[in-house]
Amino acid sequence: MNKIWAIARKELAAYFQSPVAYILLIVTVSVFNIFFYVIIDNNQEATLRDVFKVMEFLFVFIVPLLTMKTFAEEKAAGTMEFLMTTPIRNSAIVLGKYLGSIIFFTLIILLTSIYYVIVEFFAAPDRAATLTGYLGIWLEGAMFIAIGLFISSLTRSQIVAAICSYIILFLLYFSLNFIQYTQGAAEAIVRYAATLSHAENFAVGLLTTADLAYYLSTILFCLVLTRISIENRLWR
Amino acid sequence: MIRTEKLNKFFGSTQALKGVSFEIQKGEIVGFLGRNGAGKTTLMRILTSYLPASSGAVTIDGKDVLKDSLAVRRKIGYLPETPPLYPNMTVRDYVRFAAQLKDVPAKGISAQVEKILDQCYLRKVAHRTISVLSKGYQQRVGIAQAIINDPQILILDEPTNGLDPVQIQRVRELIKNLEKDRTVIISTHILSEIEQIAQRVLIIKDGEIVADDALSNLLCDEQGWQQSLEEVFLRLSQ
Ligand SMILES: Nc1ncnc2c1ncn2[C@@H]1O[C@H](COP(=O)(O)OP(=O)(O)OP(=O)(O)O)[C@@H](O)[C@H]1O
Ligand SMILES: [Mg+2]
Numbered sequence: 082m083n084k085i086w087a088i089a090r091k092e093l094a095a096y097f098q099s100p101v102a103y104i105l106l107i108v109t110v111s112v113f114n115i116f117f118y119v120i121i122d123n124n125q126e127a128t129l130r131d132v133f134k135v136m137e138f139l140f141v142f143i144v145p146l147l148t149m150k151t152f153a154e155e156k157a158a159g160t161m162e163f164l165m166t167t168p169i170r171n172s173a174i175v176l177g178k179y180l181g182s183i184i185f186f187t188l189i190i191l192l193t194s195i196y197y198v199i200v201e202f203f204a205a206p207d208r209a210a211t212l213t214g215y216l217g218i219w220l221e222g223a224m225f226i227a228i229g230l231f232i233s234s235l236t237r238s239q240i241v242a243a244i245c246s247y248i249i250l251f252l253l254y255f256s257l258n259f260i261q262y263t264q265g266a267a268e269a270i271v272r273y274a275a276t277l278s279h280a281e282n283f284a285v286g287l288l289t290t291a292d293l294a295y296y297l298s299t300i301l302f303c304l305v306l307t308r309i310s311i312e313n314r315l316w317r
Numbered sequence: 318m319i320r321t322e323k324l325n326k327f328f329g330s331t332q333a334l335k336g337v338s339f340e341i342q343k344g345e346i347v348g349f350l351g352r353n354g355a356g357k358t359t360l361m362r363i364l365t366s367y368l369p370a371s372s373g374a375v376t377i378d379g380k381d382v383l384k385d386s387l388a389v390r391r392k393i394g395y396l397p398e399t400p401p402l403y404p405n406m407t408v409r410d411y412v413r414f415a416a417q418l419k420d421v422p423a424k425g426i427s428a429q430v431e432k433i434l435d436q437c438y439l440r441k442v443a444h445r446t447i448s449v450l451s452k453g454y455q456q457r458v459g460i461a462q463a464i465i466n467d468p469q470i471l472i473l474d475e476p477t478n479g480l481d482p483v484q485i486q487r488v489r490e491l492i493k494n495l496e497k498d499r500t501v502i503i504s505t506h507i508l509s510e511i512e513q514i515a516q517r518v519l520i521i522k523d524g525e526i527v528a529d530d531a532l533s534n535l536l537c538d539e540q541g542w543q544q545s546l547e548e549v550f551l552r553l554s555q
Contacts, residue, residue, distance in 0.1 A: 087417040091403070098405045163401030163462070166365045167418040168391040 084169045085177040092151070092181025105143045106189055112139050113193045121200075128206055129197060133214045133284045136193075137276070140222050141254050145246035147186065148229025149239040151178050152311065156237035165311070175230070175307045182226045190219055210286030217283020220296040221276055225250055227303035234310040318343040318500055319364065319470065324373035326359055326524075333359045334370070335524040341517075343469075344497055348515035348532075349504035352554050356524040357504040358398050361474050364502070365395045377470065391420060394468035396476055400459025404448035408439055411447060412461050419466040429465065436491060437461040438484070452479040460488065464495075471501045477510060489514055508546045518546075520553050527553045 096102040116135045124131065155161040164174055194215070200206045228249055233242040257275040260268060272278050279292040319341040326334040333356045341347055349357045362368040364375055366382040366389060375382045382389045403411055412433060416426050434440050437457045442450060447458060456479045463471060471492070477485045485507075492501055492514055505511060511518060511532070518535055520528040528535060528549070538544050 083423065084418055087414060091406070091414055094410075095403070095405060158401070158404075159397060159399045160401040160403060162362075162367055162397045163415075164418070166367050166390055166393070166395045166397075167415070168387050168420055169418050170387065 085173045085180060088169075088174060088177025089180035089184065092178055093184055095150075096147075096181070096185045101146055102185065105146060106192070109136075109139060109143060109189050110192050112136075113196060117196045117199075129200065129211055129214055130284045132196070133218050133280075136218050137221050137280050138254070140218070140225055141247075141250045144186075144222060144225035145229050145232075145243045145250065147182055148226055148233055148246065149243040150233065151182065151230050152234040152307075153236050153239045153242045157239075161311075171308050171312050174311065175234075175304055179227065179230055179304060179307075182230065183223055186222050186226060187219065190215065190222070207286060210284075213286050213288050214284045216288070217280050217292075220283070220293075221280050224276070224296050224299050224303075227300040227307075228253075231303045231307045231310065234307045319375070319377050319502075321364070321375045322373050324360070324363060324370045324375065326356075326363065326368070327371045333524050334363070337373070337521075337524070337526055339519060339526065339529055341500060341502070343500055345517055346492070346501045346503070346515050347517045347519060348511035349502065349519050349521060350506075350508070350511060350550055350554070351504075351521035355521040355554070357521055358474055359524075360521070361395070361472050361502070361504065362397075365393055365472055366390060367395075391466075392469045394463040394466065394471045396459050396463040396471075396473045398474040398478075400455055401462070402447045402455055402458060405446060407444055407446055408450070408458055408461075409434065409443040411458060412439075412465060415462040416465045421466050433461045433465050436464070438487065453481055453484055456480055457484065460491075464491075469499055471495070471499065471503075473501070473503045475505055476503060477505065477507060485510070508550060512546050520550065522554050 113132065113136065116132050117129075120131045120135075152161070155164065165171075197206070197211055197215075200211075229242070229246045232246045232249065233239075236242050236245075253274060253276050256271050257277045260271050260275075263271050273295070279295050282289060282292050321340075322338050324334050324337040325332065337356075337360060349360065351357050359368065363370050364377075364382065366375075366386045369383055377389045377392060380389050403414075406414065409430065413426060413430050416430055421429050434443050437460055439454070439457055439461060442454055447455060450458070456476070460473070460476055463473065473492075476492075477488050480488060489510065492503070495501065501514075503511075503515065515532055517531050518528065519526055532546075535549050536544060536546060
């Protein structure tokens with residue numbers, strides 16, 4: 082447990098030392114800011130629902146930049162050899178890194194809550210819907226991070242990790258647009274796999290076990306795959 | 318203490334190790350010698366459980382390095398060929414991080430970190446970011462990381478690479494001064510270094526052990542004449 086935390090802290094410190102992280106922080110908060118005003122102005126409604134949709138779209142772009150270095154950098158720099166010869170379980174390495182990314186991502190999200198305070202100040206928003214909305218985008222980001230982490234563990238090139246993560250996240254995000262070309266079981270699968278069909282529910286305050294299960298199981302699945310992937314480098 | 322049996326290692330079609338078997342007792346200081354590409358680093362990686370052998374087995378204190386990997390890793394301090402450093406960390410943070418991963422008890426961590434910083438002559442640069450250190454200092458940080466938990470077994474891959482003569486001398490002292498019951502495996506291209514610290518030498522040629530003997534025996538030829546380690550090495554490794 083201490084070791085997981087030690088790795089998470091190291092990851093977090095690395096984020097705060099890299100300009101990429103600050104740029105992402107600023108971009109996220111600014112985009113939130115812009116759409117907050119545009120959407121509220123258009124809708125004349127005290128809700129963050131549509132802002133959440135924009136955020137989800139934004140995460141497709143920023144998460145790969147957050148996760149690309151997690152394992153790829155260690156492999157390229159040879160520090161993987163250090164990590165994997167210290168007495169730490171592979172699952173602890175994975176969890177530590179995941180935790181580090183998640184904490185940084187959570188910080189970004191927390192920063193955007195200023196806007197909720199503004200809404201709260203001027204109107205009476207649906208508090209429950211806002212909370213589930215935040216939970217929704219947080220889960221979505223957490224899932225994207227798990228995917229990005231796994232991809233990063235497959236390569237020693239950060240660029241390759243980023244590009245492959247983009248491809249997968251785009252597929253997951255936009256697959257609903259192609260649903261008209263599918264039928265039967267394929268349609269059901271695409272609808273289930275598409276993040277949009279789950280995220281929307283959260284934004285309108287609908288909390289279902291199916292949606293929770295979708296995110297949590299995908300996260301778990303990706304973390305397990307990541308562990309297998311770093312273990313597997315042993316058997317090459 | 319360390320026992321390998323018929324280790325073979327293939328990278329694709331190239332064979333990096335061929336039937337390597339040896340046994341190292343507790344407290345021995347063993348030098349690995351061999352030309353570039355002979356397989357020293359590969360062998361060390363297998364001993365530390367970083368790489369699996371294609372066939373054969375390694376046991377340390379009777380424990381298999383792959384099956385009982387965590388227990389084995391707890392006993393080993395390992396300095397890889399390229400020191401495994403996080404460029405954006407400060408020296409002290411990095412050594413502390415290593416201490417945390419290597420089970421140094423939480424209470425004693427600070428004291429231990431400071432002790433090791435002193436031992437590796439890193440106190441002056443302890444607050445500096447690793448990326449701005451000179452190569453020799455980075456190498457020393459790598460050594461600090463390897464000895465942070467007072468491991469019973471030290472495996473050092475070219476530890477004095479890039480160090481100045483004074484530091485080379487100090488690293489030798491450091492290795493010699495480790496308590497007597499500690500096992501050290503060291504690879505190097507500096508033969509005089511081996512002559513000064515190792516009791517036993519393993520010469521590897523194209524993945525095979527061509528000599529495994531006490532240093533004093535190696536330095537005597539069949540007629541009992543003294544010969545230099547350089548002569549022995551050049552004869553056996555070409
Ligand atoms: N990951 C790898 N993939 C393919 N071949 C490898 C790999 N690692 C090592 N080899 C090959 O194995 C052989 C032994 O390499 P190794 O690094 O163990 O040599 P070495 O004795 O440490 O040499 P040096 O003195 O240059 O450090 C070389 O032929 C090398 O090309
Ligand atoms: Mg080598």
